[in-house]
Amino acid sequence: MTQFIIPTLASGGAGKPFFTNPAIEKIKDLVNALSVPEFSLPIFTVGFILMMLWYRKWTKPKVIIALTAGACVFYFGSMLIDYNYLLILKKPDNVPITIMLLAMGLCLWVAFRQAAINDARLEAGLPLPDADKEDKVLVWPDLVYTEMICMVLASAALVLWSIVLRAPLESPANPAGPPNPSKAPWYFLGLQEMLVYFDPWIAGVILPGLIVTGLIAMPYIDINPKGNGFYTIAQRKFALWVWLFGFLILWVVLIVFGTFLRGPNWNFFGPYEYWDSHLQVPLTNINLSDYFWVFGLGQPLPKNPFAREAVGIVFTAFWCLALPVVLARTVMYRMYNQMGSTRFYIMAFHLVIMAMLPLKMVLRWLFTLKYFVYLPEFNLNI
Amino acid sequence: MMQPVRSALDYVRSTQIWNSIFRHGVPRDRRTRVMAVMSNLFLHLHPVAVRKSGIRLSFTWCMGGLTFFLFLAETISGVLLMFYYRPVPEYAYADIIGLRAHVTLGLLREIHRWGAHAMIIAIWLHMMRVFLTGSYKPPREFNWGVGVILLVLTMLMSFTGYLLPWDQLAIWAITVGSNMGKATPFLGMQGPFTDLVQLPGGVPLVTVKSDAAYLLLAGTSVGENALMRFYVLHCIALPLVLAVLIAIHFWRIRKDGGISGPL
């Protein structure tokens, strides 16, 4: 749709934004500086924490209207003051992500609003709004008509979307000429973004595998009988915090990074930076073994790869295998007792592996850590 | 004005043909409404009465239904696309151009592509809703698992379809994706532990021509064999599995006691 709002745009970085003046340029620089993952991911995380803690406040209709208005000004404002950013946003295959973010915001509000109401009622000892099991309606007409109306509206929306936005088609396939950047379809860009921190065998195989097994195992692990069949936060704190952090921050936010903020050579660009394909970012990342032997002990790296990587191997083994046991004996002993060992260890294993992603990110940002374990001899880098 | 329409409708409803198709009267009272649902194969997916909370839009967001609607829309537009598309490198790209240039109301490709994106969005939101209402808890554990498989299959559907236009976007996106297959532990050429997979005497079992990526692409890179393989997966194998699993999913919703609600 944006191509109707903003008339013809040439490619490259030569176009002019609608508004520009020195103050706006200052703002853009600030946004660019803050958008690098080491700042923006913690900012998103803080936002997530506030969302979870203050759900009774921000879901009030008045607050939501103010927040939505603010978000609209921010969103359209951010489009109009910069040309490159607009180019990325209006790429046809990127439009679905904007749609997804809007839909997700709406859905989260609807969910958290009902959770706030339900939780308040439960605290006051009142029955839930829908507690009456026998309060039934006939499928014909109530459900069938709702379904039909949804179907008509959805068809109209889909046809409208298809008229307004052409499906992209680039030049014919050329096996010799990869575009830069080469990106997977947007729904896999979270995984591609993880490639910055982990090798493909982890980011592309192990982590997606564990996402699937973790999801399937979830109903058998989560033995909390409360909060079944209605929106609540108070009754299912642990499940909600972990799952929503994984989905919203480690999946959706990484997709946004991968789509909007990763340019040529998978370099990071702020929303208002020109995607310069000649930009070379020097790779200065350092392995844990270098830290230990060279910087710590002042020795050359040992010849034997296992001796060389001993610290990393011990650390990784501790994190993946011993940490669950430590958790069971310390902070999570109550959970362990309730769940039993099989359930607990399946849960804890998935949890620590999930936590490895933010851990590695933070270590990368703080210490430019490359690999915990660097065994190129076996293609085994962690 | 209304009167002739009314009587025309009444006449149609009194014919033998109408009554042979719809065996119940006009669904205007409780008995005929129940009959309308029970005597129709498709509506029969539903029980005759549901909990009020279960059909509130603010509870389900209609996201499961929307996912299913999009699956149907994709099936129909997909079948129409198959009339015009040949999955070989010589023709694939040209056929896509032809779709835009020569086919009346050339919106097919747009509907199919945006419908696919929308389906991914809808299925994620559906999963989020089921999670947030705790509807995966007993007795619905198994149906959640069926759902997870549906999620994986839906994303694979989108992924295999992404290659078919055979443009730069297509082959390089699939290259990025299938490169991950090369890194599979034990089974990929560039993955860890692959050297360990060998016959006695040191004959390697996993080679460039037999690793996980080769299985997916039927080649060492994205080429004509990969196109054919993705086409068959996209148009036949995956949709069939998806359809069967959706049937199980719906069946189980009923068997598990209908849409969840406060216990």
Ligand code: HEM
């Ligand atoms: C092709 C994909 C899918 C289709 C067509 C589909 C369709 C539906 C429909 C129509 C419902 C009825 C209630 C509603 O609309 O929310 C439903 C319920 C349900 N779905 Fe799905 N679904 C799909 C994928 C999934 C996924 C990915 C999950 C979870 C990982 C899932 C788990 C469930 C569960 C547990 C219920 C029962 C919810 C309750 O009783 O409240 N489904 N599904």
